[in-house]
Amino acid sequence: MFEDVPPISAEEIRGRQQLVREAAAAAGYDGLVVVGRSFYDRPGDLAYLTNHFPPFPTTVFSEGNRGMGHAILLLPVLGEPVLLTDARKHRPDLVVVDDVRAAGDLGIGLIELLKETYLEDANLGLVGDDILPAAIDRQLLTELPGLTLEPEPNIVAKLRAIKSPSELALLRRAALCADAALMTANAMIRRGGVTEREVCAEAIAAAMRAGADFVRYFRVHSGPWSAYGSRWPQAMDRTIEPGEIVALDAIGAYQGYGFDVNRTTVCGEPNAESRRLLETTQNATEAAVAQIRAGVTVATVADAAVDVMKRGQYGDYFAGMMGHGIGLETVELPYLKIDEPTILQPGMVICVEPGLSIPDVAGAAIEQEVIVPKSGPAEIITPTPTNLWEVG
Amino acid sequence: MKRRLLTGTAALLIVLAGMIGGPSAQRARAQADPCQGLPAYAQAMLAEQQRYTEDASATLDIEDLKQVAAATPAQLNELVGVIDRHLKNLDAIRPPAFAENWHMSIAESGDLSQAMFADGAINGIFSVLVDYYNMSLLSDQDTEQARLDAIAACPDFEAFATEYDMVDGELDDPVPGYAPWSSCAGLDDLGIAIDRATLQGLVDVPAALTPLLEFGSDWDVDPSIGWNQLQFFALADYYEAIAQQLEQATAPDYAAGWFQQLIAVDRSIGELIRGSHGQGIMAASATQGGAVAQANQAMSDAVAGATVGCAEFPAFAEAYG
Numbered sequence: 001m002f003e004d005v006p007p008i009s010a011e012e013i014r015g016r017q018q019l020v021r022e023a024a025a026a027a028g029y030d031g032l033v034v035v036g037r038s039f040y041d042r043p044g045d046l047a048y049l050t051n052h053f054p055p056f057p058t059t060v061f062s063e064g065n066r067g068m069g070h071a072i073l074l075l076p077v078l079g080e081p082v083l084l085t086d087a088r089k090h091r092p093d094l095v096v097v098d099d100v101r102a103a104g105d106l107g108i109g110l111i112e113l114l115k116e117t118y119l120e121d122a123n124l125g126l127v128g129d130d131i132l133p134a135a136i137d138r139q140l141l142t143e144l145p146g147l148t149l150e151p152e153p154n155i156v157a158k159l160r161a162i163k164s165p166s167e168l169a170l171l172r173r174a175a176l177c178a179d180a181a182l183m184t185a186n187a188m189i190r191r192g193g194v195t196e197r198e199v200c201a202e203a204i205a206a207a208m209r210a211g212a213d214f215v216r217y218f219r220v221h222s223g224p225w226s227a228y229g230s231r232w233p234q235a236m237d238r239t240i241e242p243g244e245i246v247a248l249d250a251i252g253a254y255q256g257y258g259f260d261v262n263r264t265t266v267c268g269e270p271n272a273e274s275r276r277l278l279e280t281t282q283n284a285t286e287a288a289v290a291q292i293r294a295g296v297t298v299a300t301v302a303d304a305a306v307d308v309m310k311r312g313q314y315g316d317y318f319a320g321m322m323g324h325g326i327g328l329e330t331v332e333l334p335y336l337k338i339d340e341p342t343i344l345q346p347g348m349v350i351c352v353e354p355g356l357s358i359p360d361v362a363g364a365a366i367e368q369e370v371i372v373p374k375s376g377p378a379e380i381i382t383p384t385p386t387n388l389w390e391v392g
Numbered sequence: 393m394k395r396r397l398l399t400g401t402a403a404l405l406i407v408l409a410g411m412i413g414g415p416s417a418q419r420a421r422a423q424a425d426p427c428q429g430l431p432a433y434a435q436a437m438l439a440e441q442q443r444y445t446e447d448a449s450a451t452l453d454i455e456d457l458k459q460v461a462a463a464t465p466a467q468l469n470e471l472v473g474v475i476d477r478h479l480k481n482l483d484a485i486r487p488p489a490f491a492e493n494w495h496m497s498i499a500e501s502g503d504l505s506q507a508m509f510a511d512g513a514i515n516g517i518f519s520v521l522v523d524y525y526n527m528s529l530l531s532d533q534d535t536e537q538a539r540l541d542a543i544a545a546c547p548d549f550e551a552f553a554t555e556y557d558m559v560d561g562e563l564d565d566p567v568p569g570y571a572p573w574s575s576c577a578g579l580d581d582l583g584i585a586i587d588r589a590t591l592q593g594l595v596d597v598p599a600a601l602t603p604l605l606e607f608g609s610d611w612d613v614d615p616s617i618g619w620n621q622l623q624f625f626a627l628a629d630y631y632e633a634i635a636q637q638l639e640q641a642t643a644p645d646y647a648a649g650w651f652q653q654l655i656a657v658d659r660s661i662g663e664l665i666r667g668s669h670g671q672g673i674m675a676a677s678a679t680q681g682g683a684v685a686q687a688n689q690a691m692s693d694a695v696a697g698a699t700v701g702c703a704e705f706p707a708f709a710e711a712y713g
Contacts, residue, residue, distance in 0.1 A: 182620075
């Protein structure tokens, strides 16, 4: 029976903490400093180990407010973890760390914590080297000259790449939020007489009603704008004209786990040219998905999509990135690109989205979220039809 | 399949309609004396029923389940007020002696309606229907027995009662215990179990209400073509919930085969709906409806066997199948 999917259990998160501790010890660290940024942005590593999603946007640093929209976990190899949140605090009912402290200045908070735990001269791995604010980094260097803080991009990333059964359940459920948004949008667009903004508004509402935590954006790019993979803003007051191609992209999360689904449709009926573009894109996605299995390289998957595009005489209009992993963040490793040697493993979840873009004319992308199974073909978890231009 | 899909909404309508419409009725004729006072009473009751039905419809058209589903607590409370006026007016009408019990049962039915809509204003009307099902059933049975007793005393009462029942435009469905198949062992209980399962399904899967009403509203256009997966899941889960509820019920031996097929029909409809995303239920039914058609055929075939045990079974199957 359909029910909401339970969140990740505290036991599972404690298990992750233990695995990371052991890996950190094996790598010669005294502990890890794990940084996370706002819930809609880069919360992944931090949320994976704490279930804390920084609830506030990242904001300009000011006196007494340094690090808003961030949080930092100190995970010593020996000793209990401590979570430093910004002044917006945390959800005690969700967070799986006993010692949680709110700090107006995260830099000072971390320095004091490292002194308190006798780690001020330790060798620590930094998970989130790409999102630790430079100002805090400088603070640490200045105040704790004996501290070694090494970028550590692998330990947590490797664990996060392979989703557990409960994570897979949440990702399947998250895809249904995208589906609700896309089906709502498609019905409006197919009927015609609507603006991008109107479609966007209803689609976001549908995803929220379907249980989404938030919708980071719902792109509605119509006519020549469909050639833009990511246009600012997500939707405009432009009326969608009959026959125009419309590129849609739903991104958000359900219980922290992301959905990211592109679809392309048409207002009314597509002409022959549009149909060829759409069907080539659809075929490219299908060809790529068909290659996804445990043990194959990401490059193999990408090559399959490129072959279809070239055969469809769209080889010059390939839109760039063809996909990526997904989980607690919308875009996770590996990136789906030609020559990418990463080998797919069971439990990985990949967004496959080879796109075509004919500048100033039109573009299309059709994205499938797929789970790499232990054996056999990939499980597609996006239920939304790939041929929306024929639906409704 | 279309028929079984409609059964869900029909069951909702039956309970709601019973709450506003009059009781069941039928015919007769006799001598003058036993019916003394009936003309004046009938005139007053028909006028009141007419007024009440119009007032209630103006507040909320309970025949339109979409409107009922969208009703605000304020609208439901307004309906409670309409029923309150009706009850006060009934109090002011004095029935002849032979109709006293019937009159009282009509008023008690109004009391029950008032309580149900007041409860619905707080908790949601579709989630409380099942709670009032038993009381509603007992109330209908009391009214029906009182009607028969009144007819026995005054045969002209039947024509009046029929006219009274028809004020809202249609006769109420047969009441368990007084239906054509009620003489067959176990069938009334089975019908009650089926109705209850249908109502309980919505309590178990409240998200099914919108797609259920949407799908049942227009057979020319399949609204499910544009549905999202959650809507299909909700409706599929609703049929699965009904099937699970029905599995708790026991059919009389002669109807067991038919009943098992009824469960199979619900279950296969659920599975069909679950996989209908992108094409719509009707299109999926045309191309992948084999299991549903098979279960439906098996259910139809089972009617003949059940008729051996109960001659009125075809009428029961028509009402509940």
